[in-house]
Amino acid sequence: MLEILSEHRCFNGIQAYYRHDSEAIGLPMRFSVFHPPAERKEMVPVLFYLAGLTCTEETFMIKAGAQRYAAEHGIMLVSCDTSPRGTGIEGADKDWDFGHGAGFYLDATQAPWSRHFRMETYVTQELRRIIIDEFNVEESCMGIFGHSMGGHGALTLALRHPDKFCSVSAFAPIAAPVRAPWGQKAFGNYLGSDQAAWKEHDASELMKHRSTPFPKGILIDQGLGDKFLAEQLLPEEFEQACIEAKQPLTLRRHEGYDHGYYFIASFIEDHLKFHKENLRG
Numbered sequence: 001m002l003e004i005l006s007e008h009r010c011f012n013g014i015q016a017y018y019r020h021d022s023e024a025i026g027l028p029m030r031f032s033v034f035h036p037p038a039e040r041k042e043m044v045p046v047l048f049y050l051a052g053l054t055c056t057e058e059t060f061m062i063k064a065g066a067q068r069y070a071a072e073h074g075i076m077l078v079s080c081d082t083s084p085r086g087t088g089i090e091g092a093d094k095d096w097d098f099g100h101g102a103g104f105y106l107d108a109t110q111a112p113w114s115r116h117f118r119m120e121t122y123v124t125q126e127l128r129r130i131i132i133d134e135f136n137v138e139e140s141c142m143g144i145f146g147h148s149m150g151g152h153g154a155l156t157l158a159l160r161h162p163d164k165f166c167s168v169s170a171f172a173p174i175a176a177p178v179r180a181p182w183g184q185k186a187f188g189n190y191l192g193s194d195q196a197a198w199k200e201h202d203a204s205e206l207m208k209h210r211s212t213p214f215p216k217g218i219l220i221d222q223g224l225g226d227k228f229l230a231e232q233l234l235p236e237e238f239e240q241a242c243i244e245a246k247q248p249l250t251l252r253r254h255e256g257y258d259h260g261y262y263f264i265a266s267f268i269e270d271h272l273k274f275h276k277e278n279l280r281g
């Protein structure tokens with residue numbers, strides 16, 4: 001059962017927060033939805049947003065300023081928490097870049113994480129199904145985007161589930177996690193030591209083996225003042241993989257912008273327009 005935690009009128013739509021007992025995760029999960037005004041009259045397209053390390057289902061809705069454009073374009077925005085919470089797993093609260101708040105949008109295969117850390121199944125199956133069953137949305141074509149760890153999630157989930165997502169973009173994604181310290185730490189713990197398994201969750205590796213799953217292109221924005229760019233994000237790896245796979249990619253590099261939500265807010269309108277065109281085109 002879906003519990004409404006709060007509802008707020010916003011740009012003539014509704015910003016809502018929900019909680020439910022998740023089957024995939026085995027614990028309660030929270031998510032947020034911006035319901036655009038158009039949903040009252042017609043089925044609307046859905047755009048999932050995956051947030052980064054340390055974030056929750058609130059972060060994007062509070063900080064990105066996306067609702068104005070989602071209302072204008074008639075797009076529903078959905079954002080979930082970044083991991084299971086309250087798992088009781090020893091060490092899950094120890095580091096900000098691993099464990100709670102750092103689910104990496106995959107299904108862990110290694111104990112003790114594999115019991116609850118099943119964010120790929122949660123997003124692509126359970127949450128998607130709830131959105132379809134509960135709200136007035138178009139099922140056929142959904143979009144996904146995200147930031148940093150969530151940008152990695154958006155790219156990998158779109159590449160792994162092209163039947164579910166027909167439009168994808170990212171802000172400062174962890175674009176080659178097998179080569180980045182954040183990714184290596186998460187994948188080593190969640191997936192074990194077999195690096196072949198890691199590559200199944202690495203956007204750049206996945207792209208090398210796909211033949212243009214997104215013919216209308218992929219949009220990525222990256223700030224050049226981002227302190228994580230050189231060590232953790234590596235967009236050039238994904239750019240090269242897209243060239244090899246003949247995947248159209250618009251990778252925009254922005255002088256002076258850092259990793260935070262001021263950067264995201266500066267370009268959010270472009271992402272909603274990009275998805276609007278892909279979702280309805």
Ligand SMILES: N[C@@H](CCC(=O)N[C@@H](CSC=O)C(=O)NCC(=O)O)C(=O)O
Nearest residue numbers: 052053054055096147148149150260261
């Ligand atoms: N606590 C960390 C910083 C954590 C951080 O920057 N998180 C980013 C995502 S990083 C990759 O996934 C974020 O989105 N934070 C939320 C925000 O409101 O900015 C540190 O000490 O550096």
